[in-house]
Amino acid sequence: MTITTFIKGGLAAGMMLLGMTGVGQSAYLSMTVVGNASPPIGAYQFCKEIPADCSNPAGDQGPLLLTEERWKAILKINYDVNSSITPMTDMEVYGVEERWAYPRTAGDCEDYALLKRKKLIDAGFSPSDLLMTVVLQPNGDGHAVLTIRTDRGDFVLDNMRNKVMLWADTEYTFLKRQSADDPARWVKLQDGRAVAVGSVK
Numbered sequence: 001m002t003i004t005t006f007i008k009g010g011l012a013a014g015m016m017l018l019g020m021t022g023v024g025q026s027a028y029l030s031m032t033v034v035g036n037a038s039p040p041i042g043a044y045q046f047c048k049e050i051p052a053d054c055s056n057p058a059g060d061q062g063p064l065l066l067t068e069e070r071w072k073a074i075l076k077i078n079y080d081v082n083s084s085i086t087p088m089t090d091m092e093v094y095g096v097e098e099r100w101a102y103p104r105t106a107g108d109c110e111d112y113a114l115l116k117r118k119k120l121i122d123a124g125f126s127p128s129d130l131l132m133t134v135v136l137q138p139n140g141d142g143h144a145v146l147t148i149r150t151d152r153g154d155f156v157l158d159n160m161r162n163k164v165m166l167w168a169d170t171e172y173t174f175l176k177r178q179s180a181d182d183p184a185r186w187v188k189l190q191d192g193r194a195v196a197v198g199s200v201k
Contacts, residue, residue, distance in 0.1 A: 029153030
């Protein structure tokens with residue numbers, strides 16, 4: 001599948017989303033924040049190393065107004081990063097168990113998400129709407145994705161799929177994510193579909 005074909009297919013689905021009105025279309029358009037959470041150790045170390053990328057002086061600007069142009073940019077960046085980075089563990093790339101970093105040619109789940117976040121910020125998206133998020137996979141393994149807050153709900157950019165989905169349509173259990181007010185802080189999420197407890201590194 002070419003990027004053009006993929007974008008066209010994604011735009012068709014996106015136009016359906018853009019046409020939605022009211023929360024009655026989905027019981028869980030946006031995630032529920034239920035308190036503060038400790039950041040993953042990798043996120044904490046990343047923010048110490050690159051503090052400028054963990055700041056947002058403008059604060060929470062409110063959810064992104066999702067337009068066709070912005071949806072197209074989201075789809076393209078998700079596809080481009082997924083296609084250009086080879087999946088490898090931190091141990092394979094850096095020789096350590098856990099390290100959050102911008103990947104050059106290879107990386108693991110959080111590295112993909114960090115690069116997507118950076119590219120979207122460079123494209124003019126607000127950091128308050130681009131939130132690193134920790135989830136559990138159905139097999140119980142921890143995983144990291146990028147959440148985009150929009151006026152049409154919270155969407156997930158995932159290195160395991162090119163399709164951008166509403167969070168509630170994924171198979172994950174959502175645990176915690178960056179705060180919209182301050183990227184250096186993390187907040188606990190209540191999944192709603194099944195209350196999430198615990199945390200991963």
